[in-house]
Amino acid sequence: xxxxxxxxxxxxxxxxxxxxxxxxxxxxxxxxxxxxxxxxxxxxxxxxxxxxxxxxxxxxxxxxxxxxxxxxxxxxxxxxxxxxxxxxxxxxxxxxxxxxxxxxxxxxxxxxxxxxxxxxxxxxxxxxxxxxxxxxxxxxxxxxxxxxxxxxxxxxxxxxxxxxxxxxxxxxxxxxxxxxxxxxxxxx
Amino acid sequence: xxxxxxxxxxxxxxxxxxxxxxxxxxxxxxxxxxxxxxxxxxxxxxxxxxxxxxxxxxxxxxxxxxxxxxxxxxxxxxxxxxxxxxxxxxxxxxxxxxxxxxxxxxxxxxxxxxxxxxxxxxxxxxxxxxxxxxxxxxxxxxxxxxxxxxxxxxxxxxxxxxxxxxxxxxxxxxxxxxxxxxxxxxxxxxxxxxxxxxxxxxxxxxxxxxxxxxxxxxxxxxxxxxxxxxxxxxxxxxxxxxxxxxxxxxxx
Numbered sequence: 001x002x003x004x005x006x007x008x009x010x011x012x013x014x015x016x017x018x019x020x021x022x023x024x025x026x027x028x029x030x031x032x033x034x035x036x037x038x039x040x041x042x043x044x045x046x047x048x049x050x051x052x053x054x055x056x057x058x059x060x061x062x063x064x065x066x067x068x069x070x071x072x073x074x075x076x077x078x079x080x081x082x083x084x085x086x087x088x089x090x091x092x093x094x095x096x097x098x099x100x101x102x103x104x105x106x107x108x109x110x111x112x113x114x115x116x117x118x119x120x121x122x123x124x125x126x127x128x129x130x131x132x133x134x135x136x137x138x139x140x141x142x143x144x145x146x147x148x149x150x151x152x153x154x155x156x157x158x159x160x161x162x163x164x165x166x167x168x169x170x171x172x173x174x175x176x177x178x179x180x181x182x183x184x185x186x187x188x
Numbered sequence: 189x190x191x192x193x194x195x196x197x198x199x200x201x202x203x204x205x206x207x208x209x210x211x212x213x214x215x216x217x218x219x220x221x222x223x224x225x226x227x228x229x230x231x232x233x234x235x236x237x238x239x240x241x242x243x244x245x246x247x248x249x250x251x252x253x254x255x256x257x258x259x260x261x262x263x264x265x266x267x268x269x270x271x272x273x274x275x276x277x278x279x280x281x282x283x284x285x286x287x288x289x290x291x292x293x294x295x296x297x298x299x300x301x302x303x304x305x306x307x308x309x310x311x312x313x314x315x316x317x318x319x320x321x322x323x324x325x326x327x328x329x330x331x332x333x334x335x336x337x338x339x340x341x342x343x344x345x346x347x348x349x350x351x352x353x354x355x356x357x358x359x360x361x362x363x364x365x366x367x368x369x370x371x372x373x374x375x376x377x378x379x380x381x382x383x384x385x386x387x388x389x390x391x392x393x394x395x396x397x398x399x400x401x402x403x404x405x406x407x408x409x410x411x412x413x414x415x416x417x418x419x420x421x422x423x424x425x426x427x428x429x430x431x432x433x434x435x436x437x438x439x440x
Binding site for chain 1: 205218
């Protein structure tokens, strides 16, 4: 069944059984931010969605089972927040001029550009996937969660999780091929 | 069916590798959103990277977080009273009102608002369903004792100030929720009510930043620009300045 949990809640200075929101926020903010982006939240909407996400986390903290790893639980919340977001008029409205993502100033500029372009390509390719499949692929192939953990986090049958992963990989492979074909077509 | 899926193809493995190295967002972003979350939930304090993460930085947050856990899982009356005390104490306590203190700094002397708004229901700000996966109850969950000693008696004007602030906060949260739901007109109506009832309220800064967003959402772009200019003039170092600018950037 599940392998080693991807992470556990910080124990910090909390009493046994207590979930410390502030520590959780500090430790998992980066994961939440990245997950929201990978699930399709635009850069310009990330701050608002991160706010909404942590409000939901705070209000459901009492439901969290400390015996389980925290990241899949957070992912389940992120998935639902993003599902609502993608159905909203806000998402449908075209927005241009996304602000640039954070820059690693320790790496040479050309490496940074190449790395950033590669990340943007991944997000663009993921955007072509259905959200249900995309969530499974992100959890498994980017975050490294075992499939049973994913099935529990997304409250789907195990067989469905395996099936979605397989289909998501097929979709992603096709999306990558299409992207590369378009790039080839643009070359002189 | 196998317990482990097939290995990712080398091509996709290489394609996804840069995304696995995605850098974390800047600390400033983390702290700004923490402040917003705190404002929505009704507690202030320094950002998540504060020097005393387990202490009084955000006692309302700790107490309320524990309160949520206990309220869901414990039915014992005495413990519920303890939880209620901690929650109320946390909210009323000293860590709540960084925002208020900021506002107080701006105004050396302020008159107490006499009208106290009636209790306002506080809807969830995000239109999302309960999101937690099914989990076993956590009966051992306990509330972290943020303030083990009894707080000193508070004078009447301090209690009234807290009541006003709670009412203000409820209105701000309503406006924020309406904005999140793309209900610009509703957000503007709530913000106007806040402006009428608390023209120089402790959450004036938040109100004015939300006003810009609501005006943009309602496509009243000229008014949004004017409101943004006023905001920057009145609150030149506001943490909400970036949000206001972002709202203006979204004007087509």
